Amino acid sequence: xxxxTQTPKFQVLKTGQSMTLQCAQDMNHEYMSxxxxxxxxxxxxxxxxxxxxxxxxxxVPNGYNVSRSTTxxxxxxxxxxxxSQTSVYFCASSYSGQGAVKQYFGxxxxxxxx
Amino acid sequence: xxxxxxxxxxxxxQEGDSxxxxxxxxxxxxxxxxxxxxxTAKSPExxxxxxxxxxxxxxxxxxxTLNTKEGYSYLYIKxxxxxxxxxxxxxxxxxxxxxxxxxxxxxxxxx
Numbered sequence: 610x611x612x613x614t615q616t617p618k619f620q621v622l623k624t625g626q627s628m629t630l631q632c633a634q635d636m637n638h639e640y641m642s643x644x645x646x647x648x649x650x651x652x653x654x655x656x657x658x659x660x661x662x663x664x665x666x667x668x669v670p671n672g673y674n675v676s677r678s679t680t681x682x683x684x685x686x687x688x689x690x691x692x693s694q695t696s697v698y699f700c701a702s703s704y705s706g707q708g709a710v711k712q713y714f715g716x717x718x719x720x721x722x723x
Numbered sequence: 724x725x726x727x728x729x730x731x732x733x734x735x736x737q738e739g740d741s742x743x744x745x746x747x748x749x750x751x752x753x754x755x756x757x758x759x760x761x762x763t764a765k766s767p768e769x770x771x772x773x774x775x776x777x778x779x780x781x782x783x784x785x786x787x788t789l790n791t792k793e794g795y796s797y798l799y800i801k802x803x804x805x806x807x808x809x810x811x812x813x814x815x816x817x818x819x820x821x822x823x824x825x826x827x828x829x830x831x832x833x834x
Contacts, residue, residue: 613766640820649732651812651824652767659820667821699766708816709755711769 610635613715615700621721622690630685630718632700638713640706641683642667643675645696646717652699658683659706690722725749727815729825736803737833743799744828746813750794754818758787758798761810761827770798770811803832 616631634641642657644667654667658677672694674686683702687694697719701712728747736742748756755774759767771780776791784801800807810829814822 644824649826651727651729651826652814653824654821657820665820668823706820708818708820708822709772709774711757711772712759712767712822714766714768716766 612636613700613702613713615698615715615718617718618716619719621723622687623723624690624692626690628687628690630687630698630700630720632683632685632715633681634683634700634702634713635681636702636704636713637680638702638704639680640704640710641677641700641702642712643673643683643685644699644701645669645694646699647696655685655698657706687720690720692722694720695722696720725815725817725823727813727823727825729811729813729828731828732826733829733831735831735833738803738805740803740832741799741801742803742830743797744811744830746796746798746815746825748794748796748813748815748823748825749817750792752817753791753794753815755816756789756791756796757814757816757822758796759812759814761812763809767812798828800830803830805832805834808832 644652656675700715758770761767778789
């Protein structure tokens with residue numbers, strides 16, 4: 610199993626550009642989520658999904674969209690990039706949304722917005 | 724927004740030292756507490772998920788305890804090794820679908 614994969618690993622955007630961060634998992638996990646990691650702030654939840662066709666907002670959803678058309682994929686869209694979105698983005702999955710289940714993380718995407 | 728705090732923010736120890744750090748979380752509506760180990764340039768990996776007050780979990784030289792009534796968990800590392808150098812994250816769940824992470828404790832073990 611490849612586990613959780615993310616592409617790209619690095620990306621530089623100009624303010625106002627849009628892009629999609631890809632996330633895929635091959636573990637047949639129902640629950641998928643996106644976090645951003647900023648210095649001194651740990652991981653903050655952006656959006657999550659408890660199954661195909663179902664998404665919900667996390668702690669910091671503004672400026673991001675998600676969709677979940679298949680169990681495997683959970684792309685994160687930046688609609689109009691801003692410097693405040695410079696961060697490292699992690700996708701995670703688990704077999705259910707229950708809080709007592711460990712999360713499997715992808716390798717991360719480092720995004721810089723100039 | 725739930726308040727999950729970790730202390731200290733960073734820690735330098737010598738190889739062979741034992742060390743511990745703290746995760747504080749809301750004591751109400753507790754469901755689960757996670758610990759993750761995050762090495763530089765890698766992704767976070769789960770160490771423990773604890774759900775019961777008084778839980779103790781162990782994985783090699785690393786162990787964790789849980790006190791849900793007072794809202795804290797300790798992570799202990801016995802005989803630290805350079806390969807233990809990493810950021811240790813805790814995350815709190817209150818039975819919803821969201822994990823709230825603390826800011827992490829960055830451990831550096833000097834040979």
